[in-house]
Amino acid sequence: xxxxxxxxxxxxxxxxLGISTVSRALHDSHEISEETKKRVVAYAKKLNYIPNPxxxxxxxxxxxxxxxxxxxxxxPFCSQVVHGMESSFYSQGxxxxxxxxxxxxxxxxxxxxxxxxxxDGLLVSISSETKNIDHLKDLYEKGMPIVFYDRICxxxxxxxxxxxxxxxxxxxxRHLLDQGCRRVAFVGGAVTQSIVxxxxxxxxxxxxxxxxxxxxxxxxxxxxxxxxxxxxxxxMDRLMRLPKNKRPDGLLTAWDKVTxxxxxxxxxxxxxxPGELALIGFSNFPLTDFVSxxxxxxxxxxxKLGEVAAGQLLSLLQSKRKPAKFHTEVxxxxxxxxxxSSKLSSGEKEPLKVKNKD
Amino acid sequence: xxxxxxxxxxxxxxxxLGISTVSRALHDSHEISEETKKRVVAYAKKLNYIPNPxxxxxxxxxxxxxxxxxxxxxxPFCSQVVHGMESSFYSQGxxxxxxxxxxxxxxxxxxxxxxxxxxDGLLVSISSETKNIDHLKDLYEKGMPIVFYDRICxxxxxxxxxxxxxxxxxxxxRHLLDQGCRRVAFVGGAVTQSIVxxxxxxxxxxxxxxxxxxxxxxxxxxxxxxxxxxxxxxxMDRLMRLPKNKRPDGLLTAWDKVTxxxxxxxxxxxxxxPGELALIGFSNFPLTDFVSxxxxxxxxxxxKLGEVAAGQLLSLLQSKRKPAKFHTEVxxxxxxxxxxSSKLSSGEKEPLKVKNKD
DNA sequence: TGGTTTTCCGGTAACGGTTGCGTAAATAAA
DNA sequence: TTTATTTACGCAACCGTTACCGGAAAACCA
Numbered sequence: 001x002x003x004x005x006x007x008x009x010x011x012x013x014x015x016x017l018g019i020s021t022v023s024r025a026l027h028d029s030h031e032i033s034e035e036t037k038k039r040v041v042a043y044a045k046k047l048n049y050i051p052n053p054x055x056x057x058x059x060x061x062x063x064x065x066x067x068x069x070x071x072x073x074x075x076p077f078c079s080q081v082v083h084g085m086e087s088s089f090y091s092q093g094x095x096x097x098x099x100x101x102x103x104x105x106x107x108x109x110x111x112x113x114x115x116x117x118x119x120d121g122l123l124v125s126i127s128s129e130t131k132n133i134d135h136l137k138d139l140y141e142k143g144m145p146i147v148f149y150d151r152i153c154x155x156x157x158x159x160x161x162x163x164x165x166x167x168x169x170x171x172x173x174r175h176l177l178d179q180g181c182r183r184v185a186f187v188g189g190a191v192t193q194s195i196v197x198x199x200x201x202x203x204x205x206x207x208x209x210x211x212x213x214x215x216x217x218x219x220x221x222x223x224x225x226x227x228x229x230x231x232x233x234x235x236m237d238r239l240m241r242l243p244k245n246k247r248p249d250g251l252l253t254a255w256d257k258v259t260x261x262x263x264x265x266x267x268x269x270x271x272x273x274p275g276e277l278a279l280i281g282f283s284n285f286p287l288t289d290f291v292s293x294x295x296x297x298x299x300x301x302x303x304k305l306g307e308v309a310a311g312q313l314l315s316l317l318q319s320k321r322k323p324a325k326f327h328t329e330v331x332x333x334x335x336x337x338x339x340x341s342s343k344l345s346s347g348e349k350e351p352l353k354v355k356n357k358d
Numbered sequence: 359x360x361x362x363x364x365x366x367x368x369x370x371x372x373x374x375l376g377i378s379t380v381s382r383a384l385h386d387s388h389e390i391s392e393e394t395k396k397r398v399v400a401y402a403k404k405l406n407y408i409p410n411p412x413x414x415x416x417x418x419x420x421x422x423x424x425x426x427x428x429x430x431x432x433x434p435f436c437s438q439v440v441h442g443m444e445s446s447f448y449s450q451g452x453x454x455x456x457x458x459x460x461x462x463x464x465x466x467x468x469x470x471x472x473x474x475x476x477x478d479g480l481l482v483s484i485s486s487e488t489k490n491i492d493h494l495k496d497l498y499e500k501g502m503p504i505v506f507y508d509r510i511c512x513x514x515x516x517x518x519x520x521x522x523x524x525x526x527x528x529x530x531x532r533h534l535l536d537q538g539c540r541r542v543a544f545v546g547g548a549v550t551q552s553i554v555x556x557x558x559x560x561x562x563x564x565x566x567x568x569x570x571x572x573x574x575x576x577x578x579x580x581x582x583x584x585x586x587x588x589x590x591x592x593x594m595d596r597l598m599r600l601p602k603n604k605r606p607d608g609l610l611t612a613w614d615k616v617t618x619x620x621x622x623x624x625x626x627x628x629x630x631x632p633g634e635l636a637l638i639g640f641s642n643f644p645l646t647d648f649v650s651x652x653x654x655x656x657x658x659x660x661x662k663l664g665e666v667a668a669g670q671l672l673s674l675l676q677s678k679r680k681p682a683k684f685h686t687e688v689x690x691x692x693x694x695x696x697x698x699s700s701k702l703s704s705g706e707k708e709p710l711k712v713k714n715k716d
Numbered sequence: 717t718g719g720t721t722t723t724c725c726g727g728t729a730a731c732g733g734t735t736g737c738g739t740a741a742a743t744a745a746a
Numbered sequence: 747t748t749t750a751t752t753t754a755c756g757c758a759a760c761c762g763t764t765a766c767c768g769g770a771a772a773a774c775c776a
Contacts, residue, residue, distance in 0.1 A: 001501050001502070001503045001674050001675065001677060001678075001679065001680055002419070002420075002478070002501050003474065003475075003478070003497070003500055003501045003502040003503075004500055004501050005474075005475065005500060005762095006500070007761095007762060007763090008762065008763065008764095009761095009762070009763090017725080017726090018725060018726040018727075019726085019727090019762090019763085019764095020725080020726065020727075020728090020763095020764075020765085021724085021725055021726070023763065023764060023765095024725085024764090024765095027764085030723095031723080031724060031725075032724070032725075033723080033724060033725090036724080036725085048493075048496045050471060050474075050475075051762085051763070052416075052475055052761095052762050052763070053472070053475050053476070054412055054415050054416050054475050054476065054761090054762080054763095055416055055731085055761075055762035055763045055764090056762085056763065056764085057412050057731090058410075058412050058413055058416060058730095058731045058732065058733095058761090058762080058763080059730075059731050059762085059763060059764065059765095060731085060763095060764090061360070061731075062360075065472065072437075072441075073431050073437050073440075074434070074437040074438060074441055075437075076432070076434075079430075079431050079432040079433075079437065080432065082431075082458075083430075083432055086458060086460070090465070095457070095468065095469070095472045096457065096458070097455045097456070097457060097472075098455070098456040098457070098458070099453070099454065099455060099456070100440075100444060100454070100456070102444070107448070110453065111453070113408060114411070114423065114453045114455075116361065116363075116408075117361075117363065117408075117410055117411050117412050118411070118412065118476065120360070120361070135406075138406045139361070142361055142362055142363060142364070143359050143360050143361045143362050144359070144361040145359045145361075260644060260645060263645075263648065264648065267648055285644065285645060286618060286643065286645075287618060287621075287643060287645045287646070287649055288645070290621065290622065290625055290649040290650070291645055291648040291649050291650065292648070292649065292650030316359050317359065319359060320359075321359065322359055363732095365731095365732060365733085366732065366733065366734095367731095367732070367733090375755080375756090376755060376756040376757080377732090377733085377734095377756085377757095378733095378734075378735075378755080378756065378757080378758095379754080379755055379756070381733065381734060381735085382734085382735090382755090385734085388753095389753080389754065389755075390753095390754070390755080391753075391754060391755090394754080394755085409732085409733070410731095410732050410733070412731095412732080412733095413731075413732035413733045413734090413761085414732085414733065414734085415761090416731090416732085416733085416760095416761045416762065416763095417732090417733060417734065417760075417761050418733095418734090418761085419761075717776100718775105718776090719774100719775085719776085720773100720774080720775075720776100721772105721773080721774070721775090722771105722772080722773070722774085723770105723771085723772075723773085724769105724770090724771085724772095725768105725769090725770090725771105726767105726768090726769085726770100727766105727767090727768085727769100728765100728766090728767085728768100729764100729765090729766085729767105730763100730764090730765090730766105731762105731763090731764100732761105733760100733761095734759105734760090734761105735758100735759090735760095736757105736758095736759090737756105737757085737758090737759105738755105738756085738757080738758100739754100739755085739756085739757100740753105740754095740755090740756100741752105741753085741754085741755100742751100742752080742753070742754095743750100743751080743752070743753085744749100744750080744751070744752080745748100745749080745750070745751085746747100746748080746749075746750090
């Protein structure tokens with residue numbers, strides 16, 4: 001099966017008219033008689049004619065659409081971000097087309113190449129596997145408007161929108177220390193990701209400010225970024241099998257999926273939270289407030305992040321040339337303290353801050 | 359800013375060669391001398407030349423990509439389905455581009471129009487607002503390969519892949535009756551959706567088979583399909599404010615988001631599950647096994663559903679003409695009984711069936 | 717009647733790429 | 747030397763659309 005659309009040429013033949021006549025009739029040109037216009041418009045309507053946007057793209061070098069490159073939207077944070085982006089573009093008449101990279105550098109390259117000729121601008125969150133962004137750089141130098149969101153790439157100077165990962169991690173770690181934790185572990189995603197690095201930096205600083213000597217055994221990265229449960233499982237096994245005096249009593253997880261999987265691990269192994277291990281993690285998952293024990297999270301302003309990034313891209317699309325200055329917008333995540341990390345004040349079960357979604 | 363890619367024409371001028379010579383050199387034609395080939399290839403590499411796929415599309419009338427139309431992937435079920443689809447296409451060299459409709463008929467029409475010239479085939483799950491699918495029919499009659507998944511549309515005869523919504527709902531309702539419920543309510547999504555209708559039919563049949571007279575007040579649809587919490591809240595309010603002898607003691611929710619929101623409602627209002635109300639709902643949300651009480655669900659084979667639908671589309675893409683017979687693949691969902699619906703055997707807390715994700 | 721303007725429409729080029737065909741020069745064969 | 751063949755390249759058409767240009771016929775003016 002193959003799609004065979006109606007063309008202007010076809011209609012011209014059927015109506016015994018010139019191609020340009022039909023085109024102009026459809027554009028309501030004053031150069032065409034009312035009668036001919038009516039004939040053409042009626043026929044086009046009957047055949048459900050739609051101008052071929054591919055042909056228009058080729059001519060006008062404009063696609064009226066933008067592309068979003070996402071790692072995996074099997075992740076509430078990502079889908080929330082995209083939701084924030086879409087509304088802005090829709091109101092401006094842009095179509096939005098989304099492509100997943102599945103954390104694979106190869107897929108990412110193909111996806112970007114695919115989109116590059118088909119969209120007018122790109123919103124990119126780099127995959128965790130990506131090391132080389134020469135293809136993006138090249139695209140950018142040839143004039144493609146590109147905005148990074150969430151996971152940035154310092155090699156390319158353009159607008160970016162990110163969360164304050166450093167502070168989010170700092171405050172979360174600080175909170176664990178306040179609860180009396182002295183051996184706080186860190187399980188991140190892929191070591192290559194900017195967000196993981198920033199979060200680790202915040203974590204380390206908080207420990208240093210708290211006068212804690214970090215044991216390298218507390219820090220774990222996940223080779224594939226934590227997409228699969230088994231990755232987190234391995235890291236958790238390593239942590240929980242440390243000798244008792246080295247075993248962590250607090251844990252900061254630095255990625256949504258890892259947070260959920262760490263929680264799953266602890267429940268499965270009957271390790272009590274926060275008793276044996278106090279857990280707080282980056283997460284925009286729904287239902288974290290109703291799991292038992294309820295889960296403390298660092299929750300990003302996902303929709304807002306999407307909106308801001310979309311605004312940046314729109315400004316690039318409208319600007320005549322590459323702007324001289326680039327902005328990095330930073331959004332503060334929300335720290336939501338719940339049971340899983342509340343060692344003190346166990347009498348006061350009320351969470352510190354709860355933000356209702358919807 | 360505007361993307362200005364390198365063209366073959368540009369390179370031909372720079373190298374003092376004909377356009378066709380450059381083209382053939384890049385295709386390693388035997389008609390071009392080795393020396394010229396080397397010059398051209400080297401120059402193309404230096405400039406990072408990529409053939410314009412738009413131009414190729416226009417010529418070859420083939421896009422080597424397929425489109426997925428999704429309602430909202432802010433929904434684990436949807437993202438899982440898409441994940442299942444992608445892998446099949448990727449291995450066949452197709453790019454996948456995803457567009458959201460946000461349950462809006464208008465956006466859906468625009469999305470489909472946008473994709474129609476840019477992809478070779480379409481995987482569609484109809485939005486809950488859609489009543490008229492003439493544009494889809496027209497497209498289909500012009501030869502566009504289209505496969506429906508999850509939410510079908512009987513007006514258009516083509517391949518489809520769906521869950522056995524009827525049986526899923528039937529078994530779930532049956533389970534509630536087995537637990538001693540006698541007043542089982544139903545909260546669905548939009549009345550227009552095929553899946554909601556099928557699920558309601560299963561629910562009604564189970565009640566009939568159980569000898570229960572249905573009170574129409576037990577049945578609620580949600581105008582916008584339940585995207586926002588408030589919709590479910592209104593329905594739940596109505597249910598729970600019924601006089602005590604009419605108030606439901608069991609509830610089947612027929613859509614992922616509605617299930618989560620109903621659960622949220624019950625927890626917020628301190629209505630005990632399953633004591634006051636036994637809850638089971640369609641849901642592919644993660645973490646339902648760790649909420650307290652743990653949530654009984656009808657869980658669809660989402661990834662599988664995606665794979666099967668992808669296979670159907672691939673077969674359409676390869677077939678010469680419109681096939682004479684169309685297949686509807688039906689996948690049985692999994693009923694997972696947990697605490698929220700287990701009125702009996704409260705001593706035996708072990709869930710009946712638990713399927714670990716990942 | 718002859719010239720000018722207006723009306724209405726068609727041909728053609730261009731967007732970027734591939735491909736069939738034509739062709740000049742170089743080489744080989746006679 | 748003449749002819750045939752090969753080599754190596756350019757021209758032009760095509761995909762669907764729009765824009766510029768040009769032109770026939772009708773209408774207008776003198």
